[in-house]
Amino acid sequence: MKLTGAQILIKMIKAEGVDTIFGYPGGAVIDIYDALAKQNGLRHILVRHEQGAVHAADGYARANKSVGVALVTSGPGATNTVTGIASAYLDSIPLVVFTGQVPTALIGNDAFQEVDIVGITRPCTKHNYLVKNVEKLAETVKQAFHLARSGRPGPVLIDLPKDIVGTQIEFEEPCEISLKSYKPNYTPNKKQLSKVVDLIKQAKRPVIFAGGGVILSESSEELTRLAKITDIPVTASLMGLGAFPGSDPLWLGMLGMHGTYRANMSIGNCDLMIAAGVRFDDRVTGNVKKFAPDARIVQIDIDPTSIHKNIEVQCPIVGDCKAALKELVQLMEGRDPEEFKNNRPKWLAQIEEWKSTMPLKYNQGDEVIKPQFVIEKLYELTKGDAIITTEVGQNQMWAAQYYHFNKPNHFITSGGLGVMGFGLPAAIGAKAARPDKLVVDIAGDGSIQMNIQELMTAIESKIDVKIVILNNQYLGMVRQWQELFYDKVYSSTNMENAPDFVKLAEAYGAKGLRCTRPDEVESTLKKGLNTEGTVIMEFAVDREESVYPMVPAGASITEMLLV
Structure with missing residues (x-):
């Protein structure tokens, strides 16, 4: 079956289960838009700015637990995507962004609407490609989706020269993906997990700290079960909100610069922290030298480069959060729950005191909206x-x-x-x-x-x-x-x-x-x-209302401004 590069692209996007793409047309991608108009099953949503296309794909990916897709033209169309790509990269959101490019013969000649988008986005993509051979297009698309959704998710960019998408070839389905240098480790170390069980048994003031990785790995159920078995209170980063029920009595609220008083004080006074799917961002840690000073820290993360990156940890576990939390729960279930609740009532009472004495608060009067x-x-x-x-x-x-x-x-x-x-x-x-x-x-x-x-x-x-x-x-x-x-x-x-x-x-x-x-x-x-x-x-609303608590720059997260 003979297909153009544009037709191959559409076929491969559909093969990945994608039903919606967000984009904005232009000369370099006009063949792709022509192919889009002649197919069924793939909806295109026309945005009004290319940055909006990537943010929309980001929102789609998170709400749908899938890969978001954006399609834009070359030059300014491509550069307009950079902010959205960088945002997805820092938040580990799986995207595939397709950008148009000038014909291969013109690359490097400062052609109209030519820009080195591969070079520009190298620091803010998980990987990127410039397709130079239409016969490699199908395989490249398949690789891109695999990279975007596997391991620590992230955005991948594919740059498509106009002659590549316009060329017709005999289409063959690509083989299974095999990337020799890319093999994410999903399986956590069993010895390290057993060590975590021992640490929980010994701890008197433990806290679970959940990040966006818990949501990305779909391990909220396992995290919640772990907290319930052990009576360990839970806090989360901004990206981790929703990983644990916000109405649960064990919920501490958000941690960090504008975290709740009880969450920040709990981290400042804990003797064990189980951190799952977090990267210890500076907005969470405050002064790293004063962060959880008395705690032994367990860090579970699929990305080995995140371990020890910002905070030294005593028990690193490289692997999928879902697999690690599931195995931790299995190691504890069937045993006496009191094994894991060493002196917990005293710790929970202290947290309740912090909550009651310093809750989130504001004063709503009759005149001005807060x-x-x-x-x-x-x-x-x-x-x-x-x-x-x-x-x-x-x-x-x-x-x-x-x-x-x-x-x-x-x-x-x-x-x-x-x-x-x-x-x-x-x-x-x-x-x-x-x-x-x-x-x-x-x-x-x-x-x-x-x-x-x-x-x-x-x-x-x-x-x-x-x-x-x-x-x-x-x-x-x-x-x-x-x-x-x-x-x-x-x-x-x-x-x-x-x-x-x-x-x-x-x-x-x-x-x-x-x-x-x-x-x-x-x-x-x-x-x-x-x-x-x-x-x-x-x-x-009130013009001069401020967000409190607030941790000033350079301060410990327990050194909060409260008014």
Whole structure:
């Protein structure tokens, strides 16, 4: 069977189980778009900016537990994907991004819309390819999907010269993938796991610390079972929210710079930490020299380069989180539970005291809306069952603190790179993957404007998302730092000159609601959530509300600002 490179590409993408791609056409990929128009079964969602395509693919991948796919043209189309790729790389999200390229004969000649996207993305992809032979295309696509989803997941880029996708050849199905230099270790060391059991038996003040790797490995059930058997309280990184039920009594809340008082104090005072699927990012550890100073640390991670990278650990375990946690549970089940609960009541009582004396709190009056109040009401009305995406800034932290995530894959945010403008396209991707779910983007008035053009994508594609804008007329997180550490010199953070978000929503064909009073918050949310179609709900919130607790730069995570 003779096929063009473009037809082979579509065939191989379908063979990987992909049903949706996000993209933006151009001259270098026009053959691919022609092939797309002549096939069935692969939906293309036309975004309004290539960055939006990658963020949407990211949201799709997380909500659907699959590989997200983006397709863009060469030159500026390719460079516009870099922020989205870098975000996926730091958050370990499986993506395959296809970029157009000038014909092979013109590569290196500074041709129109030529750029070395392979070189540009080498630091922020798991692997990337420049296809130079159409006969290698099918095999390359198969390898890319294998790399993206296996081991520690991540983005892979394939650069496609125009002549490659336009050439016709006799198509042959590629053989099974065999990459000699790439063999992720999924099986944890049994001796190390037995050592963990002994450490749990000895510990008086243990804590489980869950990261995004628990969600990626689909091991939330095993993690929860481990905590229940041992009565060990659980905290999580921003990326780990939902790995353990947020309504469970053993839940400590999020750890880190804006973590709960009880979570940060628990890590600061624990004598054993079981860290699963975490990379000990600086936003979590604070001053690494003061991080968990009395603890023996167990680190479970599929990526051996993450072990000892930021924090020295006493019991490293390289392997799949699901396999490791499952085996730990098996080693403990059938034995006397009291073996693993050495003096636990005293430790749990201490944690309860931290929780009761220093809970998350804010003061909601009658005049001005507090942003935390909006998030709490959103949680109540959705019963915690919505998929929440966020932008980046104060809105992200308030969402993490006040919306309680009881299931994995329900909190989608740019954790590592911290991309403003991530939430709206990610929400579109998540809703495309899960049309049965309510999807809400929690945004700030600054960050929502970074990719506001994707409202048109939602409207055109009939992908209904809800957007909650916490409008404080500031770049709030930067303003908070300026207030606390820069003598209240609010340099370039005032955002009073902003568009009318209700009219902006209507201009795109969406619906817009505005709320200015605390007693209207619930009714506005109810109306917006129950209105068919894409809706912007704008809340005029306290301009100078800050996110607390807060760990200042260079401080230990137990050295928090609480007011």
